[in-house]
Amino acid sequence: MSRPQLELVCPAGTPAAFRAAIDAGAHTVYCGFNDETNARNFPGLNFSADELATSIAYAHKKGAHALVAINTFPRAGAVELWHRRVDDAARLRADAVILADIGLLDYASKKHPDLRLHLSVQAAAANADAIRFYAKAFGVKRVVLPRVLTVQEIAAVNRDIEIETEVFIFGGLCVMAEGRCSLSSYATGKSPNMNGACSPASHVEYREEDGDLVSRLGGFAIHRVHAGEAAPYPTLCKGCFEAGDYKGHVFEDPSSLDAAELIPQLAEAGVTALKIEGRQRSRSYTESVVRNFRKAVDDYAAGRPVVAGALRGLTEGQTTTAGSYRKTWR
Incomplete structure (x- = not known):
């Protein structure tokens, strides 16, 4: 029996990793500019405007989507850089921008009313009231849910909202208020x-x-x-x-999230998209993880069993956890 196709949202920290993710089967790739507007602002990573333009064109040629993460919070007196990056993403035909800051959401919704807005996990919107506010005030179409919710809590949120939800399925875990550490x-x-x-x-x-x-x-x-x-x-x-x-x-063991075995439950909870973490990872890592999870979501859509645990060798400490989906952390 066929089921709905879950969207696989995959990371890219470099143009090479971006192409590898697309070629391995990513439905959507997310990336960021090479400056502090991006929550993975590390030397040697991320995209110039020209690199991003080429990458977005590559995604569209292959029938995939490209999202741009502008998901840090502007410094007082220096908001112009963040505004410029929103303008750049719209100009370069990004399929959506991922934002956390209320001021940036307001700017993007007014300056670029046709630009699709996704709410970053950095916004920590973990309940239906908060999510409805962002949807009503700024026209947000999708929220990336914080990694502190169980599957049952995700289902409860989805029953009370009318926009899409995206959840993390694999990669590093962040428990300190979703990056605001x-x-x-x-x-x-x-x-x-x-x-x-x-x-x-x-x-x-x-x-x-x-x-x-x-x-x-x-x-x-x-x-x-x-x-x-x-x-x-x-x-x-x-x-x-x-x-x-x-x-x-005390807070969290050095292990990685791998919730592949929960794909059926997450789909039943109303999730639209599954997100892989790892923009700071290598091209080969990206290719392996994306290919594995594309098979998993395709198997689920076709009614076949989802095989989990194949990526343990690529995880932190070679150990995995279901994280807060099962609320086993202290």
């Missing part, structure tokens, strides 16, 4: 919320101490592992801490 800002002076850089590599240090490998972020020791053990990337929300007699991962 004061911990990373405190440790590095770089705000994920405004500068687009969570735990930037420029502030990461690995050093051998007493036979252990210690990883630091902004001078703070985040992990200590014995020689030969895998050392996870030092992000504060997944750090290993000592609190009294307890030693472990």
Whole structure:
């Protein structure tokens, strides 16, 4: 028995990764400009206006869509850059822009009334009242739901709204208010919320101490592992801490989201699109993950069983979790 086709929304941090995602079967690719308007603002990643124009044209030629993430919050007195990037996305014929800031949503809806608006997960709209506000005030057509909802809660939200919902299906987990992390800002002076850089590599240090490998972020020791053990990337929300007699991962374990086995339940909950995280990943990573999940959504649409767990080797710490979909985190 056939079922509705879920839209697969895939990441691209470079033009090469963009083409790889399209060629591997992405229905939609999201990317960003190479500046602080983009919540993955890392050296060597992202797109110039010319690169984005070429990439969008490639997507449209292949029958796919391109979304532009302008999902950080403008700095006081410097909103012109963010306005210019909204204008650029509209001029370059992006299929939608992904926005979080209320001021930018207002600007885009008035200046470019025909430009489709998606609400970023950065907006943290986790209930029907908030989502209806964005839809009514700015004409938002889709909301990316925060990664703090169970499948049952997603179904309840969808029953009370009239716009599309998109949820994360694979990749890194962020539990600190969806990227608006004061911990990373405190440790590095770089705000994920405004500068687009969570735990930037420029502030990461690995050093051998007493036979252990210690990883630091902004001078703070985040992990200590014995020689030969895998050392996870030092992000504060997944750090290993000592609190009294307890030693472990207080906020979240260093693992990746893989909710492939929940595709049928998410579809039944009314979800329109499944989103893969990973704009900072390599082209080969993008190709492998997209190809695997395109098969999964096609299998679901055709009424075939969805096979999960094939991408464990590409996950953080080679471990996976269903995250808050099953509310097993502390």
